Amino acid sequence: MNPLYLALDKAGLIFKELTEHGEIDFILLATDKNGTIQSVDVPSFETLFGDAAVNPSYEALSGSHTFKLGDTLYTMTAEEMGYQQYFDKWKEQGLLI
Numbered sequence: 001m002n003p004l005y006l007a008l009d010k011a012g013l014i015f016k017e018l019t020e021h022g023e024i025d026f027i028l029l030a031t032d033k034n035g036t037i038q039s040v041d042v043p044s045f046e047t048l049f050g051d052a053a054v055n056p057s058y059e060a061l062s063g064s065h066t067f068k069l070g071d072t073l074y075t076m077t078a079e080e081m082g083y084q085q086y087f088d089k090w091k092e093q094g095l096l097i
Contacts, residue, residue: 001046004056007095015039029086048081058096061087 003049004065008014013028032038046053048067052060062084065077077093078084 001049001053001056006043008090009094011093013095014042017041021066029083048083049078056096058087058091061096 005014008027015026015028016023017026026039027042027045029038029040040076047069049056049061049065050067051065052063062078064075064077065081066073068074078087087096
């Protein structure tokens with residue numbers, strides 16, 4: 001995922017936040033009209049999309065992903081998880097190939 005994180009960081013979409021687990025990197029997904037941000041922490045993003053870590057391309061991220069939360073194994077597309085809109089935007093911005 002390093003190339004993706006580097007591109008997101010260069011675009012100003014990575015920020016650090018202090019949490020109860022220490023300082024964690026977050027990915028800025030969107031900011032609404034009143035300034036409220038939508039973000040995902042990098043560990044959660046890696047849980048959902050870790051199977052695309054070797055090749056974090058638009059096609060790979062947009063596809064189907066299998067991940068485990070707790071004791072349950074899920075298989076979902078980026079669209080089903082609500083991330084496709086962000087991947088589309090990143091592709092438009094040239095952050096994903």
